[in-house]
Amino acid sequence: MALDTKLCTFTGRMVIVGFGSIGQGVLPLLLRHIDGLTADRITIVTAEERGREEAEHYGVAFHNNPLDNDNFFQILKPLIDKGDFLVNLSVDVSSVALIEFCQRVGAFYTDTCTEPWAGGYTDSSLSPSLRSNYALRETALALRSRFEGGPTALITHGANPGLVSHFVKQALLNIAADTGVETDIPADRDGWGRLAQKLGIKTIHVAERDTQVSNQPKQIGEFVNTWSIDGFVGEGCQPAELGWGTHEKALPPDGRRHEFGCDSAIYLMRPGAATRVRTWTPLEGPFHGFLITHSEAISISDYFTVREGGKVVYRPTCHYAYHPCDDAVMSLHELVGKNYNMQAEQRLMMHEITGGMDELGVLLMGHPKGAYWYGSRLDIDTARSLAPYNNATSMQVTSTVLGGIVWTLENPTRGVVEPDEVDFRRVLDIAAPYLGEVVGAYGDWTPLQDRNTLFPEDIDEDDPWQFKNFRVV
Amino acid sequence: MALDTKLCTFTGRMVIVGFGSIGQGVLPLLLRHIDGLTADRITIVTAEERGREEAEHYGVAFHNNPLDNDNFFQILKPLIDKGDFLVNLSVDVSSVALIEFCQRVGAFYTDTCTEPWAGGYTDSSLSPSLRSNYALRETALALRSRFEGGPTALITHGANPGLVSHFVKQALLNIAADTGVETDIPADRDGWGRLAQKLGIKTIHVAERDTQVSNQPKQIGEFVNTWSIDGFVGEGCQPAELGWGTHEKALPPDGRRHEFGCDSAIYLMRPGAATRVRTWTPLEGPFHGFLITHSEAISISDYFTVREGGKVVYRPTCHYAYHPCDDAVMSLHELVGKNYNMQAEQRLMMHEITGGMDELGVLLMGHPKGAYWYGSRLDIDTARSLAPYNNATSMQVTSTVLGGIVWTLENPTRGVVEPDEVDFRRVLDIAAPYLGEVVGAYGDWTPLQDRNTLFPEDIDEDDPWQFKNFRVV
Ligand SMILES: NC(=O)c1ccc[n+]([C@@H]2O[C@H](COP(=O)([O-])OP(=O)(O)OC[C@H]3O[C@@H](n4cnc5c(N)ncnc54)[C@H](O)[C@@H]3O)[C@@H](O)[C@H]2O)c1
Ligand SMILES: NC(=O)c1ccc[n+]([C@@H]2O[C@H](COP(=O)([O-])OP(=O)(O)OC[C@H]3O[C@@H](n4cnc5c(N)ncnc54)[C@H](O)[C@@H]3O)[C@@H](O)[C@H]2O)c1
Numbered sequence: 001m002a003l004d005t006k007l008c009t010f011t012g013r014m015v016i017v018g019f020g021s022i023g024q025g026v027l028p029l030l031l032r033h034i035d036g037l038t039a040d041r042i043t044i045v046t047a048e049e050r051g052r053e054e055a056e057h058y059g060v061a062f063h064n065n066p067l068d069n070d071n072f073f074q075i076l077k078p079l080i081d082k083g084d085f086l087v088n089l090s091v092d093v094s095s096v097a098l099i100e101f102c103q104r105v106g107a108f109y110t111d112t113c114t115e116p117w118a119g120g121y122t123d124s125s126l127s128p129s130l131r132s133n134y135a136l137r138e139t140a141l142a143l144r145s146r147f148e149g150g151p152t153a154l155i156t157h158g159a160n161p162g163l164v165s166h167f168v169k170q171a172l173l174n175i176a177a178d179t180g181v182e183t184d185i186p187a188d189r190d191g192w193g194r195l196a197q198k199l200g201i202k203t204i205h206v207a208e209r210d211t212q213v214s215n216q217p218k219q220i221g222e223f224v225n226t227w228s229i230d231g232f233v234g235e236g237c238q239p240a241e242l243g244w245g246t247h248e249k250a251l252p253p254d255g256r257r258h259e260f261g262c263d264s265a266i267y268l269m270r271p272g273a274a275t276r277v278r279t280w281t282p283l284e285g286p287f288h289g290f291l292i293t294h295s296e297a298i299s300i301s302d303y304f305t306v307r308e309g310g311k312v313v314y315r316p317t318c319h320y321a322y323h324p325c326d327d328a329v330m331s332l333h334e335l336v337g338k339n340y341n342m343q344a345e346q347r348l349m350m351h352e353i354t355g356g357m358d359e360l361g362v363l364l365m366g367h368p369k370g371a372y373w374y375g376s377r378l379d380i381d382t383a384r385s386l387a388p389y390n391n392a393t394s395m396q397v398t399s400t401v402l403g404g405i406v407w408t409l410e411n412p413t414r415g416v417v418e419p420d421e422v423d424f425r426r427v428l429d430i431a432a433p434y435l436g437e438v439v440g441a442y443g444d445w446t447p448l449q450d451r452n453t454l455f456p457e458d459i460d461e462d463d464p465w466q467f468k469n470f471r472v473v
Numbered sequence: 474m475a476l477d478t479k480l481c482t483f484t485g486r487m488v489i490v491g492f493g494s495i496g497q498g499v500l501p502l503l504l505r506h507i508d509g510l511t512a513d514r515i516t517i518v519t520a521e522e523r524g525r526e527e528a529e530h531y532g533v534a535f536h537n538n539p540l541d542n543d544n545f546f547q548i549l550k551p552l553i554d555k556g557d558f559l560v561n562l563s564v565d566v567s568s569v570a571l572i573e574f575c576q577r578v579g580a581f582y583t584d585t586c587t588e589p590w591a592g593g594y595t596d597s598s599l600s601p602s603l604r605s606n607y608a609l610r611e612t613a614l615a616l617r618s619r620f621e622g623g624p625t626a627l628i629t630h631g632a633n634p635g636l637v638s639h640f641v642k643q644a645l646l647n648i649a650a651d652t653g654v655e656t657d658i659p660a661d662r663d664g665w666g667r668l669a670q671k672l673g674i675k676t677i678h679v680a681e682r683d684t685q686v687s688n689q690p691k692q693i694g695e696f697v698n699t700w701s702i703d704g705f706v707g708e709g710c711q712p713a714e715l716g717w718g719t720h721e722k723a724l725p726p727d728g729r730r731h732e733f734g735c736d737s738a739i740y741l742m743r744p745g746a747a748t749r750v751r752t753w754t755p756l757e758g759p760f761h762g763f764l765i766t767h768s769e770a771i772s773i774s775d776y777f778t779v780r781e782g783g784k785v786v787y788r789p790t791c792h793y794a795y796h797p798c799d800d801a802v803m804s805l806h807e808l809v810g811k812n813y814n815m816q817a818e819q820r821l822m823m824h825e826i827t828g829g830m831d832e833l834g835v836l837l838m839g840h841p842k843g844a845y846w847y848g849s850r851l852d853i854d855t856a857r858s859l860a861p862y863n864n865a866t867s868m869q870v871t872s873t874v875l876g877g878i879v880w881t882l883e884n885p886t887r888g889v890v891e892p893d894e895v896d897f898r899r900v901l902d903i904a905a906p907y908l909g910e911v912v913g914a915y916g917d918w919t920p921l922q923d924r925n926t927l928f929p930e931d932i933d934e935d936d937p938w939q940f941k942n943f944r945v946v
Contacts, residue, residue: 122927124927128927211693213690213691215688215690217688217690217799217827218686218799220757237927239928269929271927271928274945278810286810286811287810287811288806288809326690326691329806330799333761334760336761337759337760337761338758338759339759339922340926340927341923354690449812450811450813450814451812453812453813454595454601454744454813455742455744456742472747
């Protein structure tokens with residue numbers, strides 16, 4: 001695909017809610033690739049002045065008008081009607097409320113994260129189970145039966161969650177080819193689950209190493225990141241969550257099952273910002289990532305579940321293992337050291353980035369070749385050469401948002417849809433030109449490598465892929 | 474004291490073993506403050522070319538000649554005789570071997586750390602107990618009885634270990650004055666122990682926050698620190714160790730007692746580089762520091778032990794709670810993430826530092842006013858204005874080394890001596906002009922502040938000063 005290809009035509013109106021790093025990054029892609037989507041058809045509704053200049057540069061209407069549960073209907077109603085598109089790229093705005101609104105008015109919808117209203121991630125009047133992404137996802141999925149066949153609402157379709165679900169499918173096909181397992185491209189969910197089972201996949205990490213740096217050192221009392229700081233801190237304060245595979249021998253001592261919903265995942269009685277796991281990417285090698293909760297951990301484990309006679313016979317463990325940029329690791333360290341009292345200053349790194357890349361992919365483990373990583377290596381210079389208003393991190397997200405919007409318009413009556421249910425090849429094709437190198441690589445890494453040397457460690461030598469071996473204690 | 478005061482006269486020869494950040498930083502101070510110590514009387518014996526330029530600048534002989542167990546006698550013998558002074562500021566050279574050598578030839582000795590020969594910190598053929606600073610200290614102290622009345626050998630006398638032992642004494646006197654407890658300056662060890670007991674001190678942290686930064690971002694595969702990288706990694710790989718107070722209700726699950734020696738300390742079955750504790754300094758506020766083993770944790774707990782009828786009736790818990798500069802926190806994170814396989818590159822930050830300070834002091838907790846921090850706030854600009862070849866961190870060390878050398882020459886026949894046995898006022902007076910602001914401050918902080926909010930935590934509400942409350946799990 002060339003960088004000026006028109007991918008589809010859309011002549012409705014579009015509202016972008018939230019215009020931070022992702023909103024700003026996606027706007028040039030939408031204008032570039034969607035025929036008929038002219039600037040005068042787009043309205044931005046956001047909660048601060050950030051981004052006004054860019055909006056004006058493109059001639060797009062910009063409303064600084066924070067949404068809440070009481071005002072969102074009045075604010076959005078005049079802007080969105082049947083056949084229009086609401087692109088939710090905000091924090092602190094309930095995804096479920098906006099999805100329901102769109103279903104009622106007949107508008108398309110997409111977002112990159114199932115967000116609660118402000119404060120929802122840390123509302124300690126809710127149990128950890130109810131503050132989880134598992135609970136948010138169940139609430140969003142509960143809309144399905146109410147709005148079957150409604151206008152497509154593609155939820156959590158960014159890089160991760162989003163793109164990584166597509167990477168998993170491509171990775172499974174690649175592993176099958178490389179290990180001599182013959183398979184068609186599975187036609188349905190059960191087929192995909194059985195392929196993963198057949199290949200022996202036990203654990204899937206979303207293994208990400210962001211190496212972007214700047215020469216502006218992080219200040220004390222400043223949270224620095226390459227994407228939403230509110231978003232990251234919010235999910236970092238939620239319980240660590242992971243899809244819980246059938247090969248796991250024992251629940252972690254601080255692990256809990258939810259008492260409702262699909263039961264594909266567990267949560268730990270601690271925040272992800274304070275929970276580290278061992279993982280691996282081809283360029284970085286072994287490292288410690290944070291087990292930050294993400295909906296893909298839950299949806300992927302759910303999607304690849306194989307049932308026989310109603311009984312779960314196979315499910316992979318799946319979770320995020322995230323090494324954000326170094327300044328964000330330091331920011332987390334400071335945040336946790338101050339008992340989750342947010343820093344006074346925030347800085348979303350963009351122009352000041354001097355180097356580095358986002359190495360983002362999925363790591364599939366347990367098959368005969370050990371560990372296979374498949375993903376995107378996008379460095380900051382490449383990202384900047386591809387589109388304005390992006391860094392390496394945002395571009396992996398915005399290109400997938402573009403792909404999701406195109407797929408939505410091509411599949412307009414699917415109701416509420418998760419990334420795992422989308423045509424992965426269509427989205428990968430659209431996103432690919434923006435992802436830098438898309439590569440697969442095998443590694444002989446296991447979480448038992450170099451363990452038990454300085455001190456005895458409590459590990460399971462018999463099965464390297466037990467969660468207990470990944471976890472850093 | 475003025476910056477050109479001559480503090481004492483010394484006309485013997487001096488050998489400086491190791492000429493890294495501390496050796497290079499101390500040389501100008503020694504030439505400035507010790508009468509008779511001319512450049513031609515000093516010889517540097519080190520293991521690399523680093524520092525040659527500075528040595529040549531001052532006209533000091535520079536030998537790049539790494540010492541080991543087989544060659545050290547031959548190399549040092551021609552350079553050191555009765556009445557000379559060996560200043561050991563190296564890594565990877567056995568302190569005990571050099572102390573014994575000095576006792577035999579009749580030379581003075583000082584160092585800032587009890588070092589083993591290369592590889593000693595991570596020799597996994599030794600048990601964690603035998604790889605500890607506790608064991609190293611016992612071996613050094615065992616020389617005492619063999620060389621009673623020998624030339625003074627002042628061990629572990631840098632900033633910490635070293636200066637902080639003197640800070641503790643001054644802090645105790647300040648707390649006594651502020652809480653209306655009448656006391657003379659105690660005359661002996663028992664008197665100091667009883668003062669600490671009377672004041673109700675339960676736990677002492679060496680609470681340090683190094684905020685020095687540069688605009689040269691840490692590279693991947695690079696360990697960055699403001700002082701010895703080998704030294705820091707070495708101690709970070711040793712077991713976490715702490716002086717173990719009589720108020721502690723239960724040994725930590727991974728805590729062990731040693732089966733020999735003074736029994737003032739315990740160790741954890743894990744490296745300090747992976748062990749975090751909650752602490753507090755007046756400027757930084759609450760933060761997570763690393764529980765890196767240091768001999769002061771053991772010696773202070775030992776020194777302030779009160780015995781009655783041979784039975785221990787009082788002892789404070791004491792340990793390091795270290796927040797190195799941000800780049801060093803990132804370097805540790807990378808090191809631990811790669812299972813303690815050392816980075817290929819190292820950078821000891823010096824000229825490139827653009828700002829920040831070393832806030833280094835002792836935090837005495839449990840007395841009626843809660844928590845009292847007493848220490849040095851030295852920023853990089855002040856450090857640079859005071860002496861060349863120093864950053865804020867090294868200057869707190871080198872000024873104390875200077876004070877210790879002067880005290881040694883004034884007290885020449887004490888044999889092997891620890892910082893706690895030195896005249897704290899003499900050293901504080903000498904170091905003070907180089908320490909920036911030396912301040913005391915009370916805080917209402919306890920490790921229970923802001924706990925138990927997002928998730929239930931296993932804490933002891935009845936006694937905030939239990940180690941279990943400080944520890945980050
Ligand atoms: N799936 C992925 O890969 C992925 C990646 C990055 C970000 N995200 C998600 O995308 C969303 C946006 O991320 P970002 O990096 O652009 O965040 P950002 O923090 O840069 O921007 C958030 C935007 O939301 C706006 N906003 C806040 N409160 C609002 C309100 N009450 N009403 C309307 N707008 C409001 C802000 O003004 C801002 O424009 C977040 O939910 C984030 O978690 C997903
Ligand atoms: N007590 C304190 O406050 C404190 C503070 C900082 C450093 N230290 C200690 O001081 C010592 C030096 O610290 P630094 O920051 O200067 O370290 P550094 O790493 O900058 O320098 C170490 C020096 O030792 C030399 N060396 C290495 N192997 C040697 C050998 N075999 N023979 C002779 N020399 C050898 C190196 O060449 C180098 O000159 C370390 O033991 C460190 O732990 C103590």
